[in-house]
Amino acid sequence: MSASHLRxxxxxxxxIVSKEVLRFARIWVQTVLPPVITTALYFIIFGGxxxxxxxxxxxxxxxxxxxxxxxxxxxxxxxxxxxxxSFFGSKFQRHIEELLVSPxxxxxxxxxxxxxxxxxxxxxxxxxxxxxxxxxPLSIHNPGVMxxxxxxxxxxxxxxxxxxxxxxxxxxxxxxxxxxxxxxxTYLGGVFYSISLLPEFWQGVSMLNPILYMVDAFRYGSLGHxxxxxxxxxxxxxxxxxxxxxxxxxxxNRGVGIRS
Amino acid sequence: MTxxxxxRGLKKTYKNGFEALKGIDLEVAPGxxxxxxxxxxxxxxxTIGIITSLINKTAGTVKVFGHDLDTxxxxxxxSIGLVPQEFNFNNFEPIGEIVVNQAGYYGIPRREAWERCxxxxxxxxxxxxxxxxxxxxxxxxxxxxMIARALVHEPRLLILDEPTAGVDxxxxxxxxxxxxxxxxxxxxxxxxxxxxxxxxxLCRNIAIIDDGAIIENTTxxxxxxxxxxxxxxxxxxxxPPGIPEDSPIALRQVDEMTLEADIRSGQHLNDLxxxxxxxxxxxxxxxxKANRLEELFIRMTRPGxxxxxxxxxxxxxxxxxxxxx
Numbered sequence: 001m002s003a004s005h006l007r008x009x010x011x012x013x014x015x016i017v018s019k020e021v022l023r024f025a026r027i028w029v030q031t032v033l034p035p036v037i038t039t040a041l042y043f044i045i046f047g048g049x050x051x052x053x054x055x056x057x058x059x060x061x062x063x064x065x066x067x068x069x070x071x072x073x074x075x076x077x078x079x080x081x082x083x084x085x086s087f088f089g090s091k092f093q094r095h096i097e098e099l100l101v102s103p104x105x106x107x108x109x110x111x112x113x114x115x116x117x118x119x120x121x122x123x124x125x126x127x128x129x130x131x132x133x134x135x136x137p138l139s140i141h142n143p144g145v146m147x148x149x150x151x152x153x154x155x156x157x158x159x160x161x162x163x164x165x166x167x168x169x170x171x172x173x174x175x176x177x178x179x180x181x182x183x184x185x186t187y188l189g190g191v192f193y194s195i196s197l198l199p200e201f202w203q204g205v206s207m208l209n210p211i212l213y214m215v216d217a218f219r220y221g222s223l224g225h226x227x228x229x230x231x232x233x234x235x236x237x238x239x240x241x242x243x244x245x246x247x248x249x250x251x252x253n254r255g256v257g258i259r260s
Numbered sequence: 261m262t263x264x265x266x267x268r269g270l271k272k273t274y275k276n277g278f279e280a281l282k283g284i285d286l287e288v289a290p291g292x293x294x295x296x297x298x299x300x301x302x303x304x305x306x307t308i309g310i311i312t313s314l315i316n317k318t319a320g321t322v323k324v325f326g327h328d329l330d331t332x333x334x335x336x337x338x339s340i341g342l343v344p345q346e347f348n349f350n351n352f353e354p355i356g357e358i359v360v361n362q363a364g365y366y367g368i369p370r371r372e373a374w375e376r377c378x379x380x381x382x383x384x385x386x387x388x389x390x391x392x393x394x395x396x397x398x399x400x401x402x403x404x405x406m407i408a409r410a411l412v413h414e415p416r417l418l419i420l421d422e423p424t425a426g427v428d429x430x431x432x433x434x435x436x437x438x439x440x441x442x443x444x445x446x447x448x449x450x451x452x453x454x455x456x457x458x459x460x461x462l463c464r465n466i467a468i469i470d471d472g473a474i475i476e477n478t479t480x481x482x483x484x485x486x487x488x489x490x491x492x493x494x495x496x497x498x499x500p501p502g503i504p505e506d507s508p509i510a511l512r513q514v515d516e517m518t519l520e521a522d523i524r525s526g527q528h529l530n531d532l533x534x535x536x537x538x539x540x541x542x543x544x545x546x547x548x549k550a551n552r553l554e555e556l557f558i559r560m561t562r563p564g565x566x567x568x569x570x571x572x573x574x575x576x577x578x579x580x581x582x583x584x585x
Contacts, residue, residue, distance in 0.1 A: 098348070
């Protein structure tokens, strides 16, 4: 691949990412504000009102314990939502054809959409973090782990959103996965509790949930507490990213859902 | 000289078994203004979809300026600008950004993209609207936006799939002028249209596709020469003193002030003028009863049916909206 090709791809990548960022920024009342309000309610109700009665969780104030999980919840759902709605919207309005007729490799299209999703995930994550400061002091145990985990998580769910967008034929299809898969996995992924509270059998079942490792590793970066080794969490997330990227690339190369 | 487009044995069978293209061959010379005509469902849009890689082909080869679609896809894509039949831009994006982003997909840096965007939007009378959301544009403006977007990466081959559908007459004429100008500058153009007057006015070469096969591929001149009889409508300035019966050109009276004259292949308008002069018939104006290309098109694609059976607007004014796809 020549240098001029790489330059062209870089320009194309930047174009897709900036278009995606502008898209969600233009409609920030629909994209950024709602998750911030929802999470603030979680802080008030679960962290404040109920959390006071729960007491400590793994040696931390309940409010402090749930902050990392709620940040991850916001990052996961928004990375996913951004890509699935944008990609399906571009299919629905047919402006995906703008990309398909241009000489951009499918890998660059994937990366463009994914980093658009990462941008929204991070934007909402930071907003939620700022809101959390009203309820809980900023706690950073390992900023590197926090940053890498949040990046990897948003990449993974942006990829998942893209795959959902490829297969979706109706607006209902883009709601099915978040409603029936993503939300249950997130709520059962240790956002509100430590896995050690569960009976042994359900601990085993929970370990099949990839979101558990993301929340756990992020909580380690924030509070210094984790139920699993960090290296294992990194490896699991990286493995999922590789698989999701491979699936997305195969789907676009075959033109599934986008070419006749 | 390398053809702008070279298609050999192109086939497309959809998953439901429908055979949209049955092995077509087509060649478009560089610099030509080429019309690809055919009835609805004939295979025009499938052909264009395959050339622009929006549709996967079943068999055959496609080359654009010598670049093979199978082995040199990126070069093919860089050579082509597409103006599709249906609006396919983000309605919630400002039109300047739509054009600039398209340039970005081709690797054109943002500053240069804005310069090109300004050039084409000004040419097409949209520059003042550059900050407006696409959804606020009229139908004609949306068509022009798609032309600007298709040209922003300076393709050598512009493909227009019914670019003037739903566009008013004045705007259509101005689009014709613009397209003629960019063709004169050396850009090859392939046009599909239901307005046969448009094809006859703009295009020097023509292919007619029907039922997935090319049934004619020639120059416009040669094609029109195949028309055996042309009917001229004569509007008279006064009632005729009489209709000559033994005239070499068949004349018939439609009403008190209107005649029709059938001019066969080989006969000339001068013959008609001579007959009219000798009979003392004074003519105010004269026109073709049906668009000549339309006449041929219907004969080729629907043998046995006259244009009036199929197109209620036949008569040289193909402005009727029923032709919009």
